[in-house]
Amino acid sequence: MNRKAAKEGRALFTIVTLLYWTSMYIYVPTLSPYLSAGGYSLAFIGIVLGSYGFTQMLVRFPLGIFSDRLGKRKPFIILGMICASLSCLLFLVPGGWFWPIAARIVAGVCASAWVAFTVMYAGYFAASETGRAMGRISVMTVVGQMIGMLASGALTEGVDPRAPFAVGAVIGALGLLLAFFIREPEGTARSAANGMSFEKVATVVRDKTLQRASLLSILAHGVLFITMFGFTPLKAEELGAGGTQLTLLVFAFMLPHAAASLAGSHLFVPRLGLNGTITIGFVVSAICTIALIAAPNLGMLYVTQAVNGFAQGLHLPLLLGMAIREVDTSSRATAMGMYQALYSIGMFSGPFLAGWLNGQWGLDSGFWFGAALAALAAAVALRKVILDKRMAAGAKRGTSQSADIS
Secondary structure (H helix, E strand, O other): OOHHHHHHHHHHHHHHHHHHHHHHHHHHHHHHHHHHHHHOOOOHHHHHHHHHHHHHHHHHHHHHHHHHHOOOOOOHHHHHHHHHHHHHHHHHOOOHHHHHHHHHHHHHHHHHHHHHHHHHHOOOOOHHHHHHHHHHHHHHHHHHHHHHHHHHHHHHHHHOHHHHHHHHHHHHHHHHHOOOOHHHOOOHHHHHHHHHOOOHHHHHHHHHHHHHHHHHHHHHHHHHHHHHHHHHHHHHHHHOOHHHHHHHHHHHHHHHHHHHHHHHHHHHHHOHHHHHHHHHHHHHHHHHHHHHHHEEEEEEEEHHHHHHHHHHHHHHHHHHHHHHOOOOOOHHHHHHHHHHHHHHHHEEEEEHHHHHHHHOOOOHHHHHHHHHHHHHHHHHHHHHHHHHHHHHHHHHHHHHHHHHHO
């Protein structure tokens, strides 16, 4: 693929990616209030929210292996767009507990296709530019989510609480139409010729960098899906928020999140190092999650979410790039599938456990749990910073001793 074709391919891919995330997240800010208004308990809402991550935990890894065996990403992107529309439509089916869970499970299948999105986009760049590619696609993610979540409040308040689901289905259908025109990057098909054997899968699974990125991402997504993508909108409602205020809450979180996704690798990593930047992101996220509990009004809640959005925008793209940094190109979908399947544990268990805690001791108990997860992740990341410094100091002493002997 020449430079012009690659540029055109990236442009179309960007549009499809924006539609993909917009359709999935157009109802997220109002989902827990929507379910609450339908008479569902906090514990059941936690199950619905958690089923999204549980599905991805089961689907993403085999999807990545299958994609590498086929040497194709496009069919899985098309599948993702189909599921994006279908999940929105299922939320519109009236009556019973089954349909909300079914809708969120289908949304989990949709989100599992993100394995193919990330690996396909990396294929438009040279192997040395993986970090740059992941930074860009992280911004696409945030922008698409932000567009959807900003529209959510306006549609709910200005039209009808069911409107976000209907509009999301239409956006997903448009993304599906455009997805048929996406072209696979050069070299993708060659990965199928190499084959994804059990030996290669075992090699990917044993990669230490991938394992560490996955552990930290489990904790990071647990925090994210407890707070902004989980129960923070209910906290805002307790403080008097309506549709417009929920829209402002989304804006307060997502705009700094997008800025941090762009700035992290360029401004923070050169000064603080990769693991140092990740550590700072988790520390600030823990503090902001605790501050969310004590917020006396919507203004302070917006402040906590703005800072928290920036903090989470620092570490999430860096962990995404870390996951495939040391993996061969022909195994990237497998590695990304494993990484995303594992962090889905956080997407499932975070809101599930927080929902149970909320049902027992009130809404703030879930946020305390989220803060504890962020603090644990900060400790894990800080340990790596300390080990790296010790190794660097040991190498420096060894060099000095060699120089003295000579």
